[in-house]
Amino acid sequence: MALLTPSIGLIFWMLIGFGILFFLLSKFAWKPILTALKEREQSIDESLRQAEKARAEMSQLVAKNEELLNQAKEERNKILHDAREAAEKVKADIIDKANKEAEEKLRQALREIETQKKAAIVEVKNTVGLMALEIAEKVIRRELQGDNKQLEYVKNLAKEAELVA
Amino acid sequence: MFAPAFTSLAMKLPVKYTLKHVFTALFLAFSIGLFAEEHTEHSAAETHGHSEQKFDAGKMIMEHILDAHDWHLWGEHHSAVSIPLPVILYTDKGLDVFMSSAFHHGEATVIGKYSYRLKDNKIVVVNQTGETDEAASAKVLDFSITKNVAALFISIILLLTIFLPVAKRYKENANRAPSGIQSLLEPIILFIKDNVAIPNIGEKKYEKYMPFLLTVFFFILINNLMGLVPFFPGGANLTGNISVTFTLAAIVLIIVIVTSNKHYWQHILAMPGVPKPVLFILTPIEILGFIIRPFVLMMRLFANITAGHIVILSFISLIFIFGAMSAGAGYGISIFSMSLVVFMSLLELLVAFLQAYVFTLLSAIYFGSAIEEGHHEGEHH
Numbered sequence: 001m002a003l004l005t006p007s008i009g010l011i012f013w014m015l016i017g018f019g020i021l022f023f024l025l026s027k028f029a030w031k032p033i034l035t036a037l038k039e040r041e042q043s044i045d046e047s048l049r050q051a052e053k054a055r056a057e058m059s060q061l062v063a064k065n066e067e068l069l070n071q072a073k074e075e076r077n078k079i080l081h082d083a084r085e086a087a088e089k090v091k092a093d094i095i096d097k098a099n100k101e102a103e104e105k106l107r108q109a110l111r112e113i114e115t116q117k118k119a120a121i122v123e124v125k126n127t128v129g130l131m132a133l134e135i136a137e138k139v140i141r142r143e144l145q146g147d148n149k150q151l152e153y154v155k156n157l158a159k160e161a162e163l164v165a
Numbered sequence: 166m167f168a169p170a171f172t173s174l175a176m177k178l179p180v181k182y183t184l185k186h187v188f189t190a191l192f193l194a195f196s197i198g199l200f201a202e203e204h205t206e207h208s209a210a211e212t213h214g215h216s217e218q219k220f221d222a223g224k225m226i227m228e229h230i231l232d233a234h235d236w237h238l239w240g241e242h243h244s245a246v247s248i249p250l251p252v253i254l255y256t257d258k259g260l261d262v263f264m265s266s267a268f269h270h271g272e273a274t275v276i277g278k279y280s281y282r283l284k285d286n287k288i289v290v291v292n293q294t295g296e297t298d299e300a301a302s303a304k305v306l307d308f309s310i311t312k313n314v315a316a317l318f319i320s321i322i323l324l325l326t327i328f329l330p331v332a333k334r335y336k337e338n339a340n341r342a343p344s345g346i347q348s349l350l351e352p353i354i355l356f357i358k359d360n361v362a363i364p365n366i367g368e369k370k371y372e373k374y375m376p377f378l379l380t381v382f383f384f385i386l387i388n389n390l391m392g393l394v395p396f397f398p399g400g401a402n403l404t405g406n407i408s409v410t411f412t413l414a415a416i417v418l419i420i421v422i423v424t425s426n427k428h429y430w431q432h433i434l435a436m437p438g439v440p441k442p443v444l445f446i447l448t449p450i451e452i453l454g455f456i457i458r459p460f461v462l463m464m465r466l467f468a469n470i471t472a473g474h475i476v477i478l479s480f481i482s483l484i485f486i487f488g489a490m491s492a493g494a495g496y497g498i499s500i501f502s503m504s505l506v507v508f509m510s511l512l513e514l515l516v517a518f519l520q521a522y523v524f525t526l527l528s529a530i531y532f533g534s535a536i537e538e539g540h541h542e543g544e545h546h
Contacts (some may be wrong), residue, residue, distance in 0.1 A: 002231055002285070003407070003471065009253075009307045010232060010408035013314040020408065021384065026376035033354060034375055036335035119449045129250035 131161055171479040220489055222482035230402050230474055233312040234265040235285050238397060245270060248397070250315055254281070254288065265309070279305065313409070316401030320388050328383075357382055357525060365529040366536070377420065381413060382525040389470060390516030393510060404405050404520070405470030407463070414463035417528050421459075425535035462527055469520050473513040480505045 134155050185193065228237075236248035249266035261277035268275060271283040279290040279301055288309070290301035310318075331347050343351045357378055362371040386410075391399040403409055431437060435444060435450040480502045488495025 002227070002287075006408040007232065007307065007311075010311065010313055010406065011412050012308055013310070013317060014409050014412040016385065017314075017317045017321050018380075018416070021324060022377065022380045024248045024325060025328055025380050025383075029332040030376040030379050031330075032336045034358075034372070037351075037355065037358075044377055088270050 134160065166488055183335070188290075195276070202534065203387040211323075220482075220485045222479070222486060225482060226475055226478040228286070229400075229478055230405060230471055231286060232406060233311055234283065234288070236312050236315060236397060238402075243270070250310050252281075252288065252309040254278075255308055255477055257304045281305075311324075312401050313403050313406055314389065316388070316398070316403045317409075319398045319401070320391060322383065323391075324383055324387055354379060361522075361526050361529045367533065370536055374420075374529065375418075375426075378525050381528060383519050385413075385466065385524055386517060386521035389521060390514075392470060392474065393513055393517065398486040402471065404466055405474055407467050413466070413524070414459040417462060417531060418459040421531055421535045424532065428538060429535045456493070458527075458531055462524060462531075466520055466524055468483040469516055473509070473516055477506055477509050477513065480509065 135154075138157060139154055169533065234252060235250055238246045238248065240246045247270075249264045252261075252263055252265050252267075254261040256278045258278040261279075261281070263275060263277065265283075268281075268283040274291060275281045280292070281288050282291045282295070282297075283289075284297065288305070288307055290298045290305055292298050327350075331350060332345075334347055335470070342348075344495075357372070358375060362375055362378055366374055385404055389401040391403060392402050394400060433455055434448060436447055436451070439447060455492065483502045484495055484499045487498040
């Protein structure tokens with residue numbers, strides 16, 4: 001049957017024609033097309049990966065920012081707290097110091113008074129001693145004059161001493 | 166009763182897998198059915214034709230399906246208008262080259278190294294009395310540019326004019342979105358790459374086979390489509406010609422033999438892990454399978470395309486058969502016939518894509534099996 005009989009001529013031309021077509025298409029069509037498709041696939045892949053990376057970096061950055069902000073807030077709070085504490089301390093110190101100084105001054109004043117008092121007493125004693133000596137001198141002198149009159153005189157002297165003192 | 170069980174079974178299967186495989190299986194089955202159907206159609210048309218003196222449907226159909234030495238455009242016998250094609254004859258005495266118009270539609274004898282005459286579209290050597298000289302005819306090899314060879318060249322030029330500018334565009338801007346005809350072809354190229362080559366040949370080695378798969382797919386597709394065009398430069402039944410499908414299948418077989426690995430031959434000649442007595446049965450079957458696979462590739466494409474042409478031509482023949490009985494019947498049947506022709510043509514359009522796909526897919530599976538590595542235990546990744 002003619003339908004099923006292969007013809008040598010057509011097989012020959014088919015081999016040549018298909019061979020040439022295969023060669024030309026492989027070299028000038030399929031190679032650039034497949035390379036381009038592969039390249040495009042790779043570039044899309046690469047872009048996606050980069051986008052993913054950028055997104056991760058972004059989220060990381062946001063987290064970092066938040067952390068920094070939190071840190072800053074904490075630090076601010078700490079600084080405020082510290083400042084308040086320091087102020088408190090300074091205040092207490094000043095008050096303490098003032099108190100101490102006042103006390104010291106008071107004590108000094110008291111000491112002064114004591115010293116003065118002692119000095120005064122010593123002076124009084126000296127004066128009294130001298131007076132007693134003078135009195136004794138006068139009494140002795142009077143005694144040499146009369147009894148009654150001496151007695152009276154002592155009395156008068158005593159009176160006088162009282163006044164002087 | 167079975168319906169619920171079937172539904173649950175269908176639901177268990179992954180949808181993508183089922184759809185794709187059902188699709189392929191359906192069309193393989195369908196195309197075989199179509200071929201069988203057409204043969205009865207064809208014989209029916211033939212008997213009709215024989216009863217009719219003037220119009221022989223079988224002869225007309227065969228003339229359209231078979232190769233020819235001129236490209237018939239219109240008209241019949243003496244008034245036929247056709248494009249003459251070069252005849253190239255390689256004889257033991259040397260080359261004979263002349264135009265097919267020298268035969269005057271088979272009525273004239275051409276004298277070259279021998280005396281040639283056109284009989285049933287075949288060139289034969291005749292003696293002085295006009296009888297065929299079989300012995301001399303055997304010495305003459307016909308390398309003529311026939312209708313099919315011309316169609317082959319046209320399709321090659323067409324493919325080159327389509328793909329070379331597209332490739333140029335890819336070279337110029339690889340990373341841009343496709344435009345124009347590029348956007349039509351790119352999904353097909355990607356489909357062959359992602360759904361035909363990679364799953365059947367494997368991620369590692371598919372690239373080596375891509376040029377052949379793409380060339381064969383687009384070659385078959387464009388010739389299938391051109392075969393559906395009823396006027397010049399279409400109309401040649403190139404992919405429905407056994408020589409063409411034979412050549413394609415032979416190329417596939419050669420690629421398989423050249424690229425196949427040890428494992429493949431081991432499986433054919435001595436299947437590992439099979440007891441010796443069984444091998445006596447299995448090895449002949451495997452060897453037979455090795456030959457049958459390319460043979461089936463050849464027959465499937467040839468049968469499908471030829472069958473489609475026969476059906477369409479049969480429906481057209483009906484008009485002339487009935488027209489010969491009475492003009493009214495001819496006009497009446499033409500409405501029915503033409504609607505069927507349109508329907509069949511649409512179907513053939515689908516078959517054109519499908520057969521190109523099936524040939525490419527089966528080639529890819531064949532290549533894949535030839536380079537498959539042995540599955541050693543514990544080597545699963």
